[in-house]
Amino acid sequence: MIKVDQGENLNVKFLSGPLTIYQAEELFNEIKSWLKQGEQLIVDLGAVTEIDSAGVQLLLMTSKEQEAHGLSLSLVNHSKVVIKCFEALGVLALFSDPVFIAGSDDVTSIGEKGDC
Numbered sequence: 001m002i003k004v005d006q007g008e009n010l011n012v013k014f015l016s017g018p019l020t021i022y023q024a025e026e027l028f029n030e031i032k033s034w035l036k037q038g039e040q041l042i043v044d045l046g047a048v049t050e051i052d053s054a055g056v057q058l059l060l061m062t063s064k065e066q067e068a069h070g071l072s073l074s075l076v077n078h079s080k081v082v083i084k085c086f087e088a089l090g091v092l093a094l095f096s097d098p099v100f101i102a103g104s105d106d107v108t109s110i111g112e113k114g115d116c
Contacts, residue, residue, distance in 0.1 A: 011039045016047035019055035019082075027055070031062050041066060046077035051085045052116060060094060085116035 013034060019027065034041055041062070048055075059075065066073040075097045078086075083099055086092040092099065 010042060011037065012042045012044060014044045014047065016049075018050035019048050019058075020050055020052040021054040024054045024058060027058055031058060035062070035065050035069075038069065038071070040072050040074070042074045042076055044077045045075055045082045046079055048079045048082050051082050053089060056085060056089055056091055056116075060091065063095065088116040 011034075015027075017023075043059070043062075059073075063073040073095075075095050078099050083092070086095070086099075
């Protein structure tokens with residue numbers, strides 16, 4: 001499920017539920033509409049309950065598309081499952097955002113291996 005909320009002067013997207021191959025087409029279509037807006041994007045991952053390589057690929061594609069147009073993608077409020085998957089796939093460093101566990105003030109340890 002995709003919940004979209006736009007704050008004043010911010011383009012914040014809230015993702016919730018699973019972000020897997022089974023939601024990839026729906027999310028891809030939603031992301032295409034985000035990219036057409038031509039604005040900086042902030043994606044809140046705090047309510048993502050499951051993610052697989054298809055979900056990660058969509059986030060990476062979004063980041064690359066934003067970068068190609070001189071815009072940025074900020075991933076914020078990472079859920080624990082997102083962090084574990086990013087670590088397991090070795091893509092944590094591909095996103096330039098600081099990684100915080102949702103509901104925590106602590107930065108995660110990048111050295112710990114998770115699963116995806």
